[in-house]
Amino acid sequence: MDVNEAVDEEEFGFSRNYFLAKELRGSAKKSGGKLSDLKLVDEQELRDATSKLETKHEKEIVALMESYKSQYYQWAFELRCGFGLLMYGFGSKKALIEDFASTALTEYGVVVINGYLQSINLKHVVIAMAEILSDQLKLKRKSQQPFSSKSLDDLLIFLDGSHMKESDCFVCVVIHNIDGPGLRELETQQILSRLASCSYVRIVASIDHVNAPLLWDKKMVHTQFNWSWYHVPTFAPYKVEGVFFPLILASGGTAQNAKTALIVLQSLTPNAQSVFKVLAEHQVAHPDEEGMPVNDLYTICRERFLVSSQITLNSHLTxxxxxxxxxxxxxxxxxxxxxIPLTSEALEKLLQEIG
Incomplete structure (x- = not known):
């Protein structure tokens, strides 16, 4: 047998074995298992176990973070020149950006947007920025219309400051995860890009999604955001950002839903928490009802001196x-x-937590 015949025989044997294996596998009994049959660990248990994992290469990570501090002066200089800073790379950049803001931007006003939240009210953010800028420029506003009653367009015109005298001050917006779920909508990104193009506004943002640049067109990148890109891998865990996302290997459940709601409630005012508590107690006491009428909620909150008007209640509800x-x-x-879109069990647990 010559060499060619030997090669052909080998290939024939390989092909025959391949199709034989396919035939046997196809005739085998299929598994009756379902994805829903998987026994997943409780999410809280999984998070507790994850938090106990030892951090590796701590010295190297600390040295890496220290090396970024040497760039703070350059980053602040680029902001003063009108650029926006966009941080990308593996690991949470939350601590790094906040350290930069608290170290190098102390003379400017800073507003923080947590893009990893599920929903964000940009109007409230822009109002806060306008108030900060007004204080920085020492503008007299006693006889003028309050910022909270102005439209978004009017607020952006004020932040652009074309009608004001030139000044080297600005308000810096720190956006953790500008590609986060609460900011991914096209309309939201367009508002942010308009905000970034205002004369008295600078943006420092982070991205983590591989397709994040697809959120912007050429004009938004080069003209409005005017990004200066920085690769700053930190290898830090996404501890804060990850709280609001269910883990793949966990079952979630009522405990996690209550925990997420508690984190949000703790960021609100005591009065807002009390209003929520009234609604939660009513829902627990009347589980079969469609919900609580707005007028009934207002009456109880007014009697308990939690709100002074319907407008105040509406702001809490928003x-x-x-x-x-x-x-x-x-x-x-x-x-x-x-x-409240929670089960009675989750609501009772939440009421216990908020006291």
Whole structure:
């Protein structure tokens, strides 16, 4: 047998074995297992176990973070020149950016947006920025319309400052995860790009999603955001950012839902927490009802001196809805009712936590 015949025989044997294996596998009994049959660990247990993992290469990570501090002067200089800073790389950049802001931007006003939250009210952010800028420029506003009553366009015009005298001050917006779920909408990114192009505004942002640049067109990147890109891998765990996302290997459940709601509530004012508590207690006491009518909630909150007017209550409800803590549905009699999208078990646990 010559060499060619030997090669052909070998290839024939390989092909025959391949198709034989395919045939046997196809005739085998298929598994009756389902994805829903998997026994997943409780999310809280998984997070506790993850938090106990030892951090490796601590010295190297500390040295890496220290090396970035030598660039703070350059970053601040680029902000003063009108550029925006965009940080990317493996690991959470939250601590790094906040350290930079607290170290190199102390003479400027700083507003923080946590893009990893599920929903964000940009109007409130822009109002806060306008108030900070007004204080920095020492503008007299006693007789003028308050910022909270102005439209978003008017606020952006004020921050652009074309009508004001030149000044080297600006308000810096720190955006953790500008590619986060609460900021991914096209309309939101367009507002942010308009904000970035304002004369008295500078942006420092981080991205983590591999397709994050697809959020912007050429004009937004080069003209409005005017990004200066920096590769700053930190290898730090996404501890804070990860709280708001379910783990793949975990079952989630009522405990995690209550924990996420508690984290959001703790960031609100005591009065807002008390208003939420009224609604939660009503839902636990009346689990079969569609929800709590807005008028009933206002009456109870007014009696307990939690709100002074319907406008105050509406501002709390807007905050709840922005964070998906409260939803609205139509009752059979036609009136709107408020309800909390949590099970009775999760609500009871939440009420215990907020006292």
């Amino acid at each position: 905050e709840f809805k922005d964070h998906d803590l409260v939803k609205t549905r139509r009752h059979a009699d036609g009136q709107d009712c408020l309800y």
